[in-house]
Amino acid sequence: MCDMGHAHHHDHFGFLVDTPAIRQLIAETQRLSGEIADVAARVDALKPAFAELLASDGWLPDQFASPDATSRMGGAVGQYALYRAEDGSLCLFSLVIPPGEETPIHDHLAWGLIGIYRGRQDETVYRRTDDGRDPARADLAIAKQQTLGPGEFYALLPPADDIHMVRTVSAEASVSIHLLANDTACIWRHRFDAASGAVTPFRSGYANAPCPEVETA
Ligand SMILES: [Fe+2]
Numbered sequence: 001m002c003d004m005g006h007a008h009h010h011d012h013f014g015f016l017v018d019t020p021a022i023r024q025l026i027a028e029t030q031r032l033s034g035e036i037a038d039v040a041a042r043v044d045a046l047k048p049a050f051a052e053l054l055a056s057d058g059w060l061p062d063q064f065a066s067p068d069a070t071s072r073m074g075g076a077v078g079q080y081a082l083y084r085a086e087d088g089s090l091c092l093f094s095l096v097i098p099p100g101e102e103t104p105i106h107d108h109l110a111w112g113l114i115g116i117y118r119g120r121q122d123e124t125v126y127r128r129t130d131d132g133r134d135p136a137r138a139d140l141a142i143a144k145q146q147t148l149g150p151g152e153f154y155a156l157l158p159p160a161d162d163i164h165m166v167r168t169v170s171a172e173a174s175v176s177i178h179l180l181a182n183d184t185a186c187i188w189r190h191r192f193d194a195a196s197g198a199v200t201p202f203r204s205g206y207a208n209a210p211c212p213e214v215e216t217a
Contacts, residue, residue: 012209021059068207075101081206088183102167105192112180115153119174186211
């Protein structure tokens with residue numbers, strides 16, 4: 001229970017940013033998750049509520065829309081938990097990428113929605129051309145490239161479109177909002193080197209909340 005230093009476990013779960021707009025989206029996600037078993041149909045049904053959050057102002061505090069100099073992803077890319085389900089089944093986070101910076105190529109391993117709140121991002125989506133048998137290697141080919149601005153979003157339905165990298169192409173930092181069906185920053189996922197084919201286990205971490213010492217999800 002108290003394996004996170006002075007702070008209690010439950011302080012880092014639930015609504016880390018508690019605003020009506022965030023509560024509304026999480027409630028709608030929980031409602032639709034109970035009602036719609038098919039993940040693709042569920043994600044489709046969630047789109048209006050997600051679009052509404054992206055279109056709203058005043059719910060994201062400035063510190064969760066600022067770069068993080070201590071980033072484990074590099075490039076001062078900041079990842080901030082806004083909501084985390086205690087059972088690891090859902091999270092909402094902001095990702096802040098300074099101008100000209102980019103994420104590594106990475107996967108997510110969960111369904112979800114990702115949308116732009118501020119700035120513009122180029123997204124490059126990759127598909128694997130190997131058989132996936134070797135956990136340490138992947139051959140990647142570019143499947144899709146797109147540029148997204150405020151209010152635009154896309155769905156993740158792994159394994160389709162689950163491997164990507166994003167780069168900020170606006171003069172200001174981009175802020176994207178991620179609703180994903182895991183505790184994304186705390187699970188072991190993967191980063192990819194497209195040139196060498198190397199696959200490396202990767203846990204990005206949140207800037208504002210610790211990960212459990214032992215992953216339970
Ligand atoms: Fe991503």
